[in-house]
Amino acid sequence: PTTKGFDFWHCNSAGVYSGIVANGNGDCSDTTNINTTFLRGLINTNDEGVAQFTTIFPSHYTSRATHIHVLATMNATILPNNTLSGGSISHVGQLFSDQSLISEVELNEPYASNTQELTTNVDDTIMSGEAASMDPVFEYVLLGDEVSEGVLAWISIGIDASASYDVSPAASWTENGGVSDSNSGGIGGGMGGGAGHSAAFPSGAAPSGASPSLFGTLMP
Structure with a gap:
């Protein structure tokens, strides 16, 4: 079967990404992190273009x-192990939360124990680039009286289905585990590309007529 799907990924409550071993991504001496895949997912859209997923609230890391x-x-083609092969990447971007919600979450453990320097939305240059052509901030409601009871968030993204971008993954997942890509350019992606975007592309990414494979890739 073929798909119109979304990859979503983010760091954990300590500001650490799975599948990445690099300075600034937690304990860079812990090489076992290359073999983790937490907080990364692939979701297909339904006939109305809607995708939904359940995850934790991400935290921050230095400079982001x-x-x-x-x-x-x-x-893309869905393979038997539920990964993708082929297809074309039509959008690369980042989504943000309201600063007041972030501040409320950060008061709770384990987020309060994140010792990395906090960067607010207004000081994040990538958010500024995204906001130049779209509203990249989730709408949300609390699922209870306290933020610890959960948050329901949603956003609409316009995508040019004819666009095609080439990306450089931070690592690849193989039958023997994770393998780092020394040319990936860091632990976090840059601004997105897609409908309505005039921003720069993520590190190592540029428009391309090729149809890149997403099989086994881990984006930073």
């Missing part, structure tokens, strides 16, 4: 505000 990465793939 709290955000979630999103990558849209058109017409």
